[in-house]
Amino acid sequence: MKDGAIAGHAGFAGPRYFNRELSWLAFNRRVMEEARNPAHPLLERLRFLSISGNNLDEFFMVRVAGIKAHQLQGIEHPSQDGLTPSQQLSAIHSASQQLVAEQQAEWPGLSRELATRGIEVIHDVEAAARLRDTLESHFIEQIFPILTPQALDPAHPFPFIPNKGLAVIFDLVRDVNNEAVRELVMIPPTLPRFLRVPGQAAIYIAVDTLVTLFADRLFPGFHVRSHGRFRLIRDSDIEIEEEAEDLVQHFRTAIRRRRRGRIVLFEFDAATPDWLVDELLDHAAGQEPEVLRLRGFLGLADLSLIVAEDRPDLKFPPFAARFPERIRDHGGDCFAAIRSKDIVVHHPYESFDVVLSFLRQAAADPDVVAIKQTLYRAGDQSPVIRALIEAAEAGKSVTAVVELKARFDEEQNLHWAGQLERAGVQVVYGFIEWKTHAKVSMVVRREGGGYRTYCHFGTGNYHPVTARIYTDFSFFTADQRAGRDAAQLFNYITGYIEPTRLEMLAMSPIGLRKRLMELIDAEIAHARAGQGSGIWAKMNSLVDASIIEKLYEASAAGVPVELIVRGICCLRPGVPGLSDTIRVKSVVGRFLEHSRVFAFGNGAALPTRNAKLFISSADWMNRNFDRRVEYMIPIENPTVHDQLLDQVLVANLLDNEQSWVLGSDGRYSRTQPGDKPFNLHRYFMENPSLSGRGETLRRRKDVPKLDVTRWHG
Numbered sequence: 001m002k003d004g005a006i007a008g009h010a011g012f013a014g015p016r017y018f019n020r021e022l023s024w025l026a027f028n029r030r031v032m033e034e035a036r037n038p039a040h041p042l043l044e045r046l047r048f049l050s051i052s053g054n055n056l057d058e059f060f061m062v063r064v065a066g067i068k069a070h071q072l073q074g075i076e077h078p079s080q081d082g083l084t085p086s087q088q089l090s091a092i093h094s095a096s097q098q099l100v101a102e103q104q105a106e107w108p109g110l111s112r113e114l115a116t117r118g119i120e121v122i123h124d125v126e127a128a129a130r131l132r133d134t135l136e137s138h139f140i141e142q143i144f145p146i147l148t149p150q151a152l153d154p155a156h157p158f159p160f161i162p163n164k165g166l167a168v169i170f171d172l173v174r175d176v177n178n179e180a181v182r183e184l185v186m187i188p189p190t191l192p193r194f195l196r197v198p199g200q201a202a203i204y205i206a207v208d209t210l211v212t213l214f215a216d217r218l219f220p221g222f223h224v225r226s227h228g229r230f231r232l233i234r235d236s237d238i239e240i241e242e243e244a245e246d247l248v249q250h251f252r253t254a255i256r257r258r259r260r261g262r263i264v265l266f267e268f269d270a271a272t273p274d275w276l277v278d279e280l281l282d283h284a285a286g287q288e289p290e291v292l293r294l295r296g297f298l299g300l301a302d303l304s305l306i307v308a309e310d311r312p313d314l315k316f317p318p319f320a321a322r323f324p325e326r327i328r329d330h331g332g333d334c335f336a337a338i339r340s341k342d343i344v345v346h347h348p349y350e351s352f353d354v355v356l357s358f359l360r361q362a363a364a365d366p367d368v369v370a371i372k373q374t375l376y377r378a379g380d381q382s383p384v385i386r387a388l389i390e391a392a393e394a395g396k397s398v399t400a401v402v403e404l405k406a407r408f409d410e411e412q413n414l415h416w417a418g419q420l421e422r423a424g425v426q427v428v429y430g431f432i433e434w435k436t437h438a439k440v441s442m443v444v445r446r447e448g449g450g451y452r453t454y455c456h457f458g459t460g461n462y463h464p465v466t467a468r469i470y471t472d473f474s475f476f477t478a479d480q481r482a483g484r485d486a487a488q489l490f491n492y493i494t495g496y497i498e499p500t501r502l503e504m505l506a507m508s509p510i511g512l513r514k515r516l517m518e519l520i521d522a523e524i525a526h527a528r529a530g531q532g533s534g535i536w537a538k539m540n541s542l543v544d545a546s547i548i549e550k551l552y553e554a555s556a557a558g559v560p561v562e563l564i565v566r567g568i569c570c571l572r573p574g575v576p577g578l579s580d581t582i583r584v585k586s587v588v589g590r591f592l593e594h595s596r597v598f599a600f601g602n603g604a605a606l607p608t609r610n611a612k613l614f615i616s617s618a619d620w621m622n623r624n625f626d627r628r629v630e631y632m633i634p635i636e637n638p639t640v641h642d643q644l645l646d647q648v649l650v651a652n653l654l655d656n657e658q659s660w661v662l663g664s665d666g667r668y669s670r671t672q673p674g675d676k677p678f679n680l681h682r683y684f685m686e687n688p689s690l691s692g693r694g695e696t697l698r699r700r701k702d703v704p705k706l707d708v709t710r711w712h713g
Contacts, residue, residue, distance in 0.1 A: 016552070016578070017081040017570040018666050020543055021063055021088055025095045026668060027567040028055045030588045030660055032099065033670075035106050039657070042117060043314040044590075046110055047307045052103060053300025056096070057164065057233055060265045060290070064092060065235035068264055068288065080545045081570065093290060104296030114306075117314060121194075121306055123206040123297055128213045131197060131205065138195070139214050146191060147211065149218055152182040158283045159184060163234040163261065166193075166299060168211050169276050172222040183219065185211055193302035202309055208298075228272025230280065231298050232289070235261035263289045270295045316590055319685055321351040321468070334358045335365075335445065338454055338476045342637040344615075344644060345474040347460065348591060349684045352467035355441075355474055356383050358456060362443040363391035369451070370397040370444040372490045374436055377461040378416055384462045385416050389423040398425045401493050403436045428494045430629065434509060436493055437628040438617045442486045453483025457633050459595040459615055470594040471681075473615050473644075475633065479504070482633065493629060508618055508630035513546065515632065516620070519600045519612065520550045520559075526603050527557040534601035534611075535561045536649050540594060541568040543621040555581045560605070564652045565662075566593045568621075574664040586668065589658030590681045598632075599645055607645050609638070655680035 034040060034048035070076075071085040078084050083091065111121055122128050128135075150159050152169075161167060166187040173180055187193075187208050195210065197203040208229055215224050263284045268277055270293060281291070297303070312318070324345050330337040334357055337343060345354050362368045371391050378384050392398040402417045421427045430436040439458035444451055460472030481503035488499035489507060498510060506515035526533040535554060542548065542563065548571045551561055561582040563571070573582040587593045596616040604610050618630035635641050657679040660668040 015081050016572065017545065017548065018572060019079065019081045019083055019088065019091065020568055020570055021059075021067070021092055022095055022666070023568040023570060024059060024063065025092070025099055026666070027586070027588075028052050028059070029099055029102070030586060030668060031055060032103055032106065034588060035110065040590075041314050041316060042110070042113055043307050043309065043311060044316055046114070046303055049103065049106055049110065050301055050303040050307060052099075053303070056099065056103075057301060059096075060233045061163070061236035064089070064290065065262065065264045067092075069235070069262075072288070096290070097292070100292055100294065103300060104294055107296050107300070117311075119202045119204070119306065119309055119311070119314075121204045121206075121303075123209050125209060125212045128205055128209050131203070132213060134197065134199075135195075135205070135210065136214070136217075138198075139210055140217065143191065143207065143210060144214075144217065146188050147185055147218065149183045149185050152184055152279075158279070159186070161186065161232055162189070163236055164231065164299070165189075166208055166229065166231040168208050169228050169230065169272065170215060170219065170224055171226040171273060171275075172219055173225050175221050175223060180225075181222065185218065187211070192305060193299065194305050202311075204306055206297075226271070226273050228276055229269045229298055230272055230276070231267050232263050233265035233267075235264055263287045265290045265292065267292045267294055267298050269293075269298055319348075321348055321353075323351050324354050327354060327357070332357070334361050334476075335454060335478075339452075339478045342479070342635075342640050343474075343476040344635070344640045345476070346648070346684065347470065347472045347474065348468045352464050352474075355456060355458070355462065355467075356387065356464070358443070358454075358476065359384060359387035359441065360390070362445075362454075363387050363394060363396070365445065367446040368396055368443055369446055370399075370442075372399045372401075372440075372442040372486075373462070374401045374403070374438055374440050374493075375416065375462060376403045376435075376437055376439065377463050377466070378412075382416065382462075383464060385419060388420060388425055392420075392424040399428065399490065399494065400425050401428050401430055401436050401490070404429055430493050431496075433627065435628045437624065438489065438507075438631045440486055440489060440631060442483065442490065444483075452478060453480060453486065454478050455482050455486050457482075457615065457617075457631065459597075459617060470592045472595045473597070475615055475635070475640075489629070489631065504633055506632040508625050508628055512616075512618060512630055512632055513544070513625040516547060516598075517550050519598075520547075520554050522602070523559045523600055524554050524557040526601065527554070527559045532601055532604035532608070533557075533559045534599075534604075534606035535559060536564075536599040536606055536645075536653070537562075537620075538564040538593075538598070538649060538652055539596045539619045540566050541619040541621050543568055543570050543619075544625060545570075545622075547620045551582060552579055555579045562606075562653060564593075564649075569662060572664055572666070573662055579664075584662040585653075585671075586660045586662065587652060587655055587658055587680060588660065589679070593652075595648075597644055597649060599649060607650060609642065611641075611645055613641050613645055615644070651678075651680050651683055654678045657682075 031048055032052035035045045037045065067085045067088050071089060076084045076086065079088060114121060150156060152158065168185045170183045172183060191207050194204040194206055197205060212227055266280060266289050324343065326343060327334055327337045362371050371388065373388060388398050388400055400420050404414065417427050439461060441456040443454045445454060455477055457475045458472060460467060460470050485502050485505040488502065489505065491497045492499055499507060506512045520535065523533045523535055542565050551571060554561060559581060563582065563584045564587065565584055566586050569584055571584065573579050573584045596619060598614045598616065599606055600612040601608060602610050602612045613635045614632050615635060616630065616632035618624040618632065624630050635644055655678055656671040656673045657677055659671040661671060662668055
């Protein structure tokens with residue numbers, strides 16, 4: 001798109017898009033706001049604060065690092081919203097400073113509330129002093145041997161600090177001659193950030209506070225004149241070299257190199273002396289890192305260790321996911337259940353165990369001849385990997401597409417690839433320049449003198465841990481059109497054979513954007529012909545300029561557009577003359593909304609049984625359309641169609657307890673429940689939906705039907 005198209009059009013003079021990075025910061029602010037939500041139990045509020053801290057670390061490691069690299073290289077090409085890298089970094093600086101200030105302002109109140117509930121978190125020396133006698137032997141025996149003080153003088157160059165490294169600096173004076181000495185103590189990553197003080201009370205003390213408390217034991221014969229703490233963030237993205245001859249070796253080398261990436265952020269506590277700040281900035285000369293001075297706790301992500309405290313009274317009530325009852329109706333036979341009708345399973349309300357059962361049954365079934373599986377993020381203790389290994393050891397043909405470019409999971413995926421290969425699995429790493437992000441499993445089974453293909457299409461990763469906290473769909477089908485398309489998808493990844501005549505799937509990078517544009521064009525044509533129309537789309541991020549422009553065109557034609565975008569949204573909704581009919585909301589609550597589902601009215605107002613409905617692995621972002629292998633599949637079974645449209649999408653639109661509405665000015669405002677409160681997550685925890693219920697769906701009369709007229713207002 002031409003840069004001039006960004007500025008505006010007739011009837012609207014403002015920018016057509018929100019900046020991607022500032023939109024992400026706005027999302028992380030919504031996450032942080034949940035730490036203030038009195039409806040959440042106390043430790044869950046702390047969890048949200050910790051998550052927002054971890055998110056911000058990753059934002060600097062990847063997004064800010066990338067923009068900074070462009071700036072340092074003199075690349076000033078503007079983003080789609082018209083900002084150059086330098087302008088973006090300036091805006092990010094202001095927005096991140098404000099976000100960090102709000103995060104730090106939230107911590108003292110949470111800390112005080114935790115103390116009133118029997119959990120004390122100590123991270124300043126004055127508060128820790130009363131525990132000195134209790135902790136001294138532990139420090140000497142368990143911590144002191146691991147620490148390595150390093151002098152800072154001309155004979156000792158400034159030591160290397162790894163990514164997310166935390167250190168304490170001391171300005172010391174020797175007792176005998178008043179000689180000034182500066183010492184640095186790195187907190188080894190092998191040490192947990194907090195020590196739980198032995199005893200009945202839950203008292204946690206930060207290890208860096210212990211180091212400061214026992215400075216006299218570390219530096220006998222000195223007294224402390226001043227001290228401070230700092231941590232840093234490094235560029236952690238991995239660049240792929242297209243000429244790499246050995247992709248596995250390239251990634252092993254790149255992972256090691258990442259640990260020494262360019263410094264992009266320094267965080268200092270308020271006590272850190274100016275000389276240290278100046279010295280560290282001199283050390284990072286030419287890298288131009290962001291600098292944050294914090295009056296609070298460095299490394300908010302580490303507060304997740306406190307959340308692990310065994311206090312169920314301070315956490316969300318336990319929730320047990322249900323196993324799909326329709327598979328129980330078939331005696332646990334996944335293949336029989338899928339053969340009888342398509343199934344969609346709604347995670348985390350319905351258990352990820354159904355996916356594991358599908359793979360384990362395939363591994364054990366003598367009639368199964370082949371399994372093909374994509375693996376993007378599988379976790380560090382993956383039962384999916386074990387099932388594939390068991391299948392290979394049972395003599396089946398097993399192919400695993402392991403994505404080495406899954407950010408921050410590269411090392412784990414290399415480990416799994418080695419285990420799979422040793423078991424006889426054919427391991428493929430896909431394309432050098434594209435990520436394989438599609439979540440697809442394909443099982444070929446001998447039946448009735450021929451072969452039948454069973455497929456699983458997921459919107460989430462094959463990761464049992466995240467499946468308990470991310471909302472996603474697992475779609476199982478024995479439709480042979482889907483099976484033929486899945487086979488072409490795998491052949492594309494493993495053999496670079498471009499698919500032809502796909503019967504159901506749309507795929508990236510060879511046609512998914514085009515298919516979505518056609519679907520939006522069809523709604524525009526319906527609206528212009530005076531017919532019913534509508535677009536409902538749920539996703540994680542909306543960035544792609546061509547899709548946004550097409551949605552603006554749909555708005556101009558009068559198509560009602562409802563977008564549920566959890567994270568980044570670059571589209572500007574509700575602007576007269578540009579996006580009058582478009583509304584955008586974000587849901588942030590107990591579970592992470594992760595599923596992608598899209599509905600198009602197809603000649604009628606939504607919701608309608610005539611709607612064209614799809615699930616997908618792809619968000620509407622440039623990278624998903626152009627640099628990833630993704631899929632989108634239509635949902636044609638009437639029962640599954642109704643449940644996804646009339647329950648899942650309608651429930652997302654009805655939610656008013658954990659939703660935020662995006663204004664045309666870029667600000668999000670929390671919805672007010674009023675006299676008709678509705679919590680999307682609570683509804684599905686209490687009312688199992690979707691086709692996994694089988695006969696139960698017809699037997700039960702107590703499941704409430706969602707009233708879409710409430711949402712229409």
